[in-house]
Ligand SMILES: NC(=O)c1ccc[n+]([C@@H]2O[C@H](COP(=O)([O-])OP(=O)(O)OC[C@H]3O[C@@H](n4cnc5c(N)ncnc54)[C@H](O)[C@@H]3O)[C@@H](O)[C@H]2O)c1
């Protein structure tokens with residue numbers, strides 16, 4: 299039986315509204331139309347900002363325990379409706395049922411962390427008398443909310459990466475306007491429902507659905523928006539930074555993450571971690587393993603074992619428990635990855651396994667001997683493809699790893715502490731994982747990259763810092 303097509307509404311202030319135009323949402327695995335969402339207009343954006351001004355005043359006056367209570371209640375609502383949230387992620391995104399369950403659990407953690415961190419938004423006293431002439435001054439610094447946060451989010455984690463912006467924004471006493479990915483907007487709408495059930499006052503949260511720049515430009519350019527929190531591709535981030543003007547931004551961008559396997563590595567651990575890191579979410583993971591550098595004595599053994607494990611992965615229907623890899627987010631993206639593989643092969647690369655595409659599904663693919671001028675060697679593939687190359691030494695592995703416009707996270711497998719510390723010091727990334735692949739994140743850690751991978755850090759406490767301003771207060775005491 300064909301799924302019922304749900305005509306969704308978007309949340310502006312405290313009201314669920316339609317727009318003059320609608321936008322279709324498809325299941326990337328079947329190509330079926332699963333819902334329509336409003337395609338917001340510039341007028342809708344302006345209305346959301348107007349409502350958010352009122353929301354920001356309300357949010358700032360909420361006590362810390364009120365914010366904590368709302369965040370915990372939202373988390374509990376999601377926990378009580380876990381299956382529904384899992385099914386929404388499966389329907390609109392690339393995720394398998396096992397991947398979707400993990401994301402819902404992480405979203406609950408993110409919101410509970412946000413509640414906890416709300417009680418830790420503190421300041422410090424300033425010893426003014428350190429400076430001659432200021433002996434009679436005492437003072438302190440404290441944090442206050444920026445006001446309105448614009449949150450623009452990507453398709454691959456349609457729930458938890460929205461929570462990583464909404465949770466900290468509310469914990470810090472802000473209003474937040476979310477513009478979710480046009481391909482996966484439904485989970486963000488369900489998250490908004492959770493907050494309304496939790497008693498979030500009207501106008502603090504809006505979720506405006508629609509396409510990219512036509513509604514994002516008026517959002518990010520507006521002077522009343524004081525923090526732009528963007529997660530997405532490098533090119534989009536670059537466009538946004540040109541438009542935001544004088545306001546705080548957080549940029550969580552792309553990567554082509556490396557993992558180094560030295561000859562003293564625990565091979566079984568390395569294989570398990572890098573296979574999972576390379577092909578989770580069909581490779582559509584910002585910290586997914588795209589490049590693996592293996593020290594020569596281990597290279598052939600590692601490559602043979604990696605290919606053997608890769609061939610065991612089941613590509614298939616997202617809702618089946620046995621499926622390891624679902625579809626990419628669209629057939630268009632799958633064709634892009636297919637063309638990058640073809641280009642690498644034409645330039646001399648070898649395909650050890652995979653390489654085939656069927657509609658939006660791409661087989662997990664292992665390439666070797668990839669020329670450095672190949673697109674797939676330098677850009678972010680954001681698909682189920684990994685390059686495995688030999689290196690003569692740690693130094694060569696570090697040089698190859700750093701030879702990238704990105705710098706999000708890297709991994710290295712070695713048993714030697716000195717080697718690990720050399721890699722930690724010399725790898726130019728926002729995160730270095732030891733005896734793990736690059737694909738490691740907990741929701742409480744500082745997360746973000748350098749170079750083309752972004753500006754600033756997310757992770758609940760760090761997002762709260764970015765979504766607040768500091769105010770210094772000094773009292774001049776009477777002598
Ligand atoms: N660093 C991180 O934390 C992180 C996490 C997840 C994904 N990502 C990155 O996101 C990318 C994949 O996600 P995507 O394809 O949704 O990214 P994308 O840049 O295509 O879109 C991200 C968001 O920006 C919106 N957008 C598109 N064009 C825009 C424009 N001109 N102005 C303003 N907004 C615009 C989209 O509608 C979407 O909501 C990858 O590069 C991935 O590495 C990074």
Ligand SMILES: O=C[C@H](O)CS(=O)(=O)O
Nearest residue numbers: 454455582583584585739
């Ligand atoms: O795609 C990038 C994500 O931020 C990684 S994680 O899903 O949050 O671990």
